[in-house]
Amino acid sequence: SREWHLLSRPVGWPKSEDFALVEAEIRQPAAGEVLVRNKFLSVDPYMRGRMSAAKSYVAPFELGKAMQGGAVGEVVASAADGIAVGDHVLHFGGWREYATFDAKQAVKVDPDAAPLSTYLGVLGMTGLTAYAGLLRTASFKEGDSVFVSGAAGAVGSQVGQIAKLKGASRVIGSAGSDDKVKLLVEEYGFDAAFNYKNGSVAEQLREAAPDGVDVYFDNVGGDHLEAAIGQLNRDGRIAVCGAISVYNNTEAAPGPKNLARLIQTRGRIEGFLVGDHYDLQPQFVQEVGPWVASGALKYRETVVEGIENNLEAFLGVLRGDNTGKMIVKL
Numbered sequence: 293s294r295e296w297h298l299l300s301r302p303v304g305w306p307k308s309e310d311f312a313l314v315e316a317e318i319r320q321p322a323a324g325e326v327l328v329r330n331k332f333l334s335v336d337p338y339m340r341g342r343m344s345a346a347k348s349y350v351a352p353f354e355l356g357k358a359m360q361g362g363a364v365g366e367v368v369a370s371a372a373d374g375i376a377v378g379d380h381v382l383h384f385g386g387w388r389e390y391a392t393f394d395a396k397q398a399v400k401v402d403p404d405a406a407p408l409s410t411y412l413g414v415l416g417m418t419g420l421t422a423y424a425g426l427l428r429t430a431s432f433k434e435g436d437s438v439f440v441s442g443a444a445g446a447v448g449s450q451v452g453q454i455a456k457l458k459g460a461s462r463v464i465g466s467a468g469s470d471d472k473v474k475l476l477v478e479e480y481g482f483d484a485a486f487n488y489k490n491g492s493v494a495e496q497l498r499e500a501a502p503d504g505v506d507v508y509f510d511n512v513g514g515d516h517l518e519a520a521i522g523q524l525n526r527d528g529r530i531a532v533c534g535a536i537s538v539y540n541n542t543e544a545a546p547g548p549k550n551l552a553r554l555i556q557t558r559g560r561i562e563g564f565l566v567g568d569h570y571d572l573q574p575q576f577v578q579e580v581g582p583w584v585a586s587g588a589l590k591y592r593e594t595v596v597e598g599i600e601n602n603l604e605a606f607l608g609v610l611r612g613d614n615t616g617k618m619i620v621k622l
């Protein structure tokens with residue numbers, strides 16, 4: 293069984309020398325454990341944070357050990373009650389072909405109810421992030437105009453569509469290619485979208501949202517956040533979900549220069565972590581599951597095949613190679 297180890301902590305953009313794909317023995321399950329053959333692995337932007345030693349909300353990856361991440365696989369040996377060989381489970385032993393772990397960390401998933409990869413994306417962690425961040429943190433309500441960055445990504449594409457389905461007056465998205473912008477408007481029903489690489493974010497947002505924005509869902513930070521504050525309406529809300537534009541910075545990025553606008557608008561900026569919102573999971577599945585099944589909410593996945601390409605898939609997320617959730621298929 294092969295697994296990816298972190299050898300050294302990347303400075304700036306991660307380099308292939310910081311990692312190694314290592315051969316490891318498959319360990320049979322002890323009492324209470326299961327052995328799982330992974331079928332789909334998740335690669336997510338937050339993993340960049342775990343490669344650094346800096347204190348954060350999850351512990352850094354340990355050097356010389358297998359990295360971790362979301363994964364869905366099939367149970368091939370079980371010494372745990374309630375989980376049988378042949379069951380499919382969502383768990384945290386990603387970045388490897390086989391994983392042996394405490395069955396309490398496994399959540400059973402149904403391969404007949406939805407494609408297995410969707411438990412990592414549209415019906416999984418990134419989906420709940422979109423749902424909780426928009427509805428709870430940003431207190432979205434019908435009639436709001438919503439701007440979301442990273443809008444063709446896993447979280448962003450779902451934020452925009454949920455806002456639309458729940459009666460947003462206008463949904464605006466930004467993304468890093470003209471093809472992604474086209475997808476947002478033509479397939480996902482965004483009212484306007486722009487390519488942030490084509491010019492000033494502030495100017496393009498002003499054009500796309502002439503009447504301002506009530507909610508900004510921030511996946512990106514930097515210029516995007518400053519531009520959104522500049523267009524914020526009275527009582528506007530900004531949910532800070534991520535700041536991918538600064539994850540590989542070696543020095544602190546400058547903060548937005550226009551924070552005083554929050555006084556005028558009585559605006560609110562609030563960060564959130566999906567891990568604090570799992571109480572919404574049943575409601576999320578109940579509401580979003582049928583939209584996904586009926587096609588009312590569309591999703592894309594970018595699928596990279598093979599454990600040997602796990603690292604490239606992760607780097608691809610940071611580069612923007614993905615449209616929708618980036619998935620590694622084994």
Ligand code: NDP
Nearest residue numbers: 337445446447467468511533534535536537564565566612
């Ligand atoms: P995505 O599927 O959105 O992939 C990341 C995307 O970021 C890329 O496809 C790329 O698209 C875009 N990107 C990369 N660099 C830049 C840049 N410099 N400026 C603008 N966009 C950039 O990932 P996720 O949906 O999984 O995550 C989206 C955000 O949400 C991330 O910031 C992540 O850290 C955060 N997150 C936060 C959670 C929380 O609990 N708070 C939970 C899950 C995710 P493009 O081509 O458009 O540039």
